Amino acid sequence: MVSDEMETEGKPALSEKEWQPKIIAFVCNWCTYAGADLAGTSRIVYEPHVRVIKLPCTGRIDVSFIIKAFEQGADGVMVSGCHPGDCHYTAGNYHARRRFAGFRDLLEFCGFDMRRVIFSWVSAAEGKKWADLVNEVVGKIRELGPFKEYQNLLAQSAL
């Protein structure tokens, strides 16, 4: 715990202007949410830029949630649930997978930068995987920078 404090002390104060990636994650209650809990109980430190929204199952995730997240200024969106075959509800994740496959194609067709939408499977036992995934995604979004294209389009359409 001492080292934690020292690390915090060493860092410069967050400047008001500095851009921080905003990432919204839609996760299922049984696998990925519990996996993220495990990362916590295992004290695996990872990037603090992801905001988790818990749903019962990836099958519940409406693709319009993803659009809405971008509309609200997200620079990246994550979707994660139980591994295929392990769904708490038997088959919800299969429906999600199929739905997202079609959705991906549609987004791609619209010229959407698909690097900003990340689908993955994280089980309740994969705390480390969750932490690694978040770090990877945050790194990737940092590289890509703020999602200006979308925000600009949004601003235009508002005019």
Next chain:
Amino acid sequence: MSRIGVFICHCGENIARTVDCARLAEESGKLPGVMVSVDYKYMCSDPGQNMIKRAIAEHKLDGVVVAACSPHMHEPTFRAAVVQSGMNPYLCEMANIREHCSWVHTDRELATEKAIDLVRVMVEKVKRNQELFPIRVPITKRALVIGGGIAGIQAALDIAAGGHEVILVERQPSVGGNMARLSETFPTLDCSQCILTPRMVEVARDPRITLYTYAEVEEVEGFVGNFKVKIRQKAKSVNADICNGCGDCWNKCPMKKIPSEFDAGLGYRTAIYVPFPQAVPNTPVIDREHCLKFLKDKCGVCAKVCTRGAIDYEMQDEIIEAEVGAIVVATGYDLYGIGKEQPNERWKGYGEYNYDTYKDVINGIQFERLLSASGPTQGEVRRPSDGKVPKSVAFIACVGSRDPEKGIEYCSKICCMYVAKHAMLYKHKVHDGQPYIFYMDIRAGGKNYEEFVRRAVEEDGVLYIRGRVSKIYKDGDQLVVVGADTLSDSQVQIRADLVVLATAMVPHKNAYEFAQKIGIACGSEGFYSEAHPKLRPVETMTAGIYLAGACQAPKDIPDAVAQASAAASKVQLLFSSDELEREPIVAKVNEVTCVHCRNCIRVCPYSAIDDKEIRDRHGNLIRMVAEVNEGMCMGCGTCVAACPSKSVQLAGFNDEQVFAEILALGHE
């Protein structure tokens, strides 16, 4: 306007070390609709909970957000606390600022920002939460047990002993299953029939058990506590109420050369028959495919000799409908048919063993029949081809099992034990005979199992050869078994009078179709899937349906009986209350906007959504909509995302709530 209270927990230092709780409380207090926002060292402690309870009364709160640990940890605690203040538990939500925040981040400022976001998300959600009430479903306290082998019998007896009605359905004309065909059982060598038949008689005699033999389950509808089943009672052509089982009919039946299924083809039966003398019920059935009366409209001898007039050639199949609250599936196993003909492409069979061609290459269950006192040889070991007593017998273990090349990867579990038993029993009957066992490993895990195998080697002189058999061919009236001995690194040839193959246990051949019919899941091998491999081994993923015996995985008698009793106790547990209480996180259809596209019906993993007719008061059909059965819905929400007209919503996770959560993150 909402009146929300936010309660922030320091969790000692666990949260407060990384998250600035005072600032979090201050920021949360500024959120619209938040009436009170406080932080405290241990919110889950009694003083912490009392703080929440007091605030609900004082500020007339209509929603509570506890920012603390994971809801998987303390949601029940805090929901119980708000209930004590008269608040509906579903108006309390948790923001996870420990596992998802303080424990995984080190930057105090960023962690505090995140915590503020997480609280804001939950505040926006909770404003839109509705009061929800547990769903109560009545329970029909009657169980259906499918399969009358030892597992089904045990489950039926246990449930009946608990005072509940049981319907036991068996496909064959008699209960007993595979266990009734066995000679003696390892590791105690007690006679299988001697321990089983009293149980068989008991299920027939118990007034709480309704037994349907020569019957099959056709249809299962409904849900836990409220299943509706249809059972096809196949026409026995014998009136069971009149028949006294005297046996005159089958003794006089002229069709005497029909291979007996019970004797695995080694013995014969008549067209009107009971499968074995100790059958329960002791009522014969007419096998219409072999009966002259049905084939050529001749004979009719059985009707003539029956003094009670029990024979009824006009009898039709009958559909019996029943309501049950729980189902135990105990449909048992088949043996891997090792011949050239295979039911699927994965299974390759063992053509090189010539099981189809040589009469003296038999499988384990056939050898059981040869050993059994009620078998075709009255328990004398005589080989099928010429009735000679074999002086050497080669037993081959793992035929089909643990052989991915041939299609089955798993271990059939019981073969090591029954092969040792077979060799032992053979030696007990043919003192000057020599048993050989070809094996891969000996897996004798079980109470007194290893000791049993040692006894076979040390006391009965069974010769174990570690290696696989590559082929079996005929030489004169003997069979030459060619194999490897991997311990001496040499080829071996054994001249045997009889070869017994320990073939793999496989699911019943219609297992997959049956699983589809009743709505449970199968693994890739076709064995039925339990809800959790360790913690819920007798439940299926379908509430109210339980598993017992070898339909779930290969298992021996003690394991099958243990699982049957476990399944029965689960049924008793379900039947211990009059109503089932379920979490109200279920989907609901808005009938006004539903256009009946049936998307939700198609995607529901639980078949919980059905068509509903809307009729006017004259009974004319106006239109169709979808309807969710609350008893079956498990609340995954797949239907909600699939609905194009947004007419299905999931309580607790409706679109309004989720969009509010997303909007809460878009504040800047």
